[in-house]
Amino acid sequence: MTRSSLPKTAVIIPAAGSGERLGANLPKALVQLVGRPLISHAVAAVSPVASQIIIAAPAGHEKNFTDLFGDSVTIVTGGATRSASVKLALSALESDIELVLVHDAARSLASTDLASRVIAELLAGEKAVIPAMLVTDTIKKVDKKGYVAKTYDREKLRAVQTPQGFVRSVLEKAHAAGGDATDDAGLVEELGVDVKVIAGEDRALKITTQQDLADAHRFLVPSETTDIRAGVGTDAHAFSADPSRPMWLAGLLWLDVVGVDGHSDGDVAAHAICDALFAAASLGDLGSNFGTSDPKYAGASGETLLRETHQRLRLAGFSIMNVSVQIVGNKPKLSARREEARAALSEALGGAVVSVSATTTDGLGFTGEGKGISAIATALIVRR
Ligand code: CTP
Numbered sequence: 376m377t378r379s380s381l382p383k384t385a386v387i388i389p390a391a392g393s394g395e396r397l398g399a400n401l402p403k404a405l406v407q408l409v410g411r412p413l414i415s416h417a418v419a420a421v422s423p424v425a426s427q428i429i430i431a432a433p434a435g436h437e438k439n440f441t442d443l444f445g446d447s448v449t450i451v452t453g454g455a456t457r458s459a460s461v462k463l464a465l466s467a468l469e470s471d472i473e474l475v476l477v478h479d480a481a482r483s484l485a486s487t488d489l490a491s492r493v494i495a496e497l498l499a500g501e502k503a504v505i506p507a508m509l510v511t512d513t514i515k516k517v518d519k520k521g522y523v524a525k526t527y528d529r530e531k532l533r534a535v536q537t538p539q540g541f542v543r544s545v546l547e548k549a550h551a552a553g554g555d556a557t558d559d560a561g562l563v564e565e566l567g568v569d570v571k572v573i574a575g576e577d578r579a580l581k582i583t584t585q586q587d588l589a590d591a592h593r594f595l596v597p598s599e600t601t602d603i604r605a606g607v608g609t610d611a612h613a614f615s616a617d618p619s620r621p622m623w624l625a626g627l628l629w630l631d632v633v634g635v636d637g638h639s640d641g642d643v644a645a646h647a648i649c650d651a652l653f654a655a656a657s658l659g660d661l662g663s664n665f666g667t668s669d670p671k672y673a674g675a676s677g678e679t680l681l682r683e684t685h686q687r688l689r690l691a692g693f694s695i696m697n698v699s700v701q702i703v704g705n706k707p708k709l710s711a712r713r714e715e716a717r718a719a720l721s722e723a724l725g726g727a728v729v730s731v732s733a734t735t736t737d738g739l740g741f742t743g744e745g746k747g748i749s750a751i752a753t754a755l756i757v758r759r
Pocket residue numbers: 388389390391392393394395396397403404431453454455456457458460461479480481482581582583
């Protein structure tokens with residue numbers, strides 16, 4: 376599919392809130408972060424994927440927004456609630472728009488990559504897609520008297536972010552039904568439409584308080600006190616003598632290549648990344664975290680190990696800045712599936728920035744002789 380034949384996407388950015396909890400004396404979307412207003416960060420991130428951008432501005436502040444963006448953005452006057460603002464923005468959609476992302480000016484630093492991943496799911500046939508994060512706190516329902524009424528199973532809970540993506544007709548129908556919800560997926564769920572959940576990202580945090588603004592600042596400007604750490608990891612496995620052994624590499628199944636021997640699925644790229652992340656965080660290594668003696672990890676997929684590694688890092692207070700992995704071997708040929716591999720690894724790491732490369736070794740060593748495959752990874756992480 377060429378880009379021009381892809382369905383057109385609009386991004387709606389509700390920005391009509393007053394920002395009461397931030398406590399600045401101007402609307403939150405206009406508050407400055409590293410030299411430009413929050414809304415400008417949000418617009419810059421979604422512009423590469425949007426045919427149309429619609430901002431719902433606070434009544435009386437429309438001109439501030441047109442001054443910032445000129446004709447490149449459609450400005451509407453927002454409503455009394457976020458839902459009302461989104462509904463007003465929907466009425467300004469151009470006729471040829473087929474997909475709509477609904478964002479928040481308050482999630483100013485959500486990346487272009489996150490918006491792209493939401494759109495990719497819509498293009499794959501989903502009708503509603505939301506990014507979400509694992510929950511690290513245990514969540515309880517508390518009754519009016521201040522006693523615990525219920526404790527939720529944390530494993531099943533997710534904290535939801537934006538941009539949320541929808542097929543236009545589905546979102547319009549949801550808003551036409553007239554309900555009010557803190558997120559648009561909530562309205563779509565009421566229609567009985569399945570909502571697909573994908574990995575969110577740390578930098579899509581919602582800027583609500585001054586503390587959040589300070590956290591957002593640290594994503595853009597690493598300060599002297601920012602604790603940034605690098606780690607390196609490698610892994611190698613021999614090709615199996617068993618022709619039925621599946622080949623898992625970089626989170627993907629490679630049908631045309633015999634797999635490698637190993638305790639787990641033998642995904643050297645995933646394992647090297649886990650090792651690099653553990654090393655960066657000084658949390659041991661793959662073996663000390665997922666020992667071969669632990670039956671829980673026998674046959675574990677690379678994806679499972681990446682997810683678990685990311686969870687352990689987050690619990691220790693770290694976020695991933697980026698991960699880079701190089702695969703060394705004669706086969707499989709990575710180039711045709713490089714983007715797919717990058718996306719799979721990124722998804723397993725909660726939307727982290729991941730790059731994937733590959734090389735052969737000119738016939739030298741066990742990789743050059745076609746006896747096996749190896750990978751080397753680096754990771755950069757930051758303590759928050
Ligand atoms: N929003 C909106 N219209 C409203 C209320 C909120 O477009 N009537 C937008 C906000 O501008 C923000 C997003 O919805 O981008 C999420 O709302 P929130 O983070 O609560 O922002 P504010 O309402 O501005 O903040 P506060 O609740 O602290 O006043």
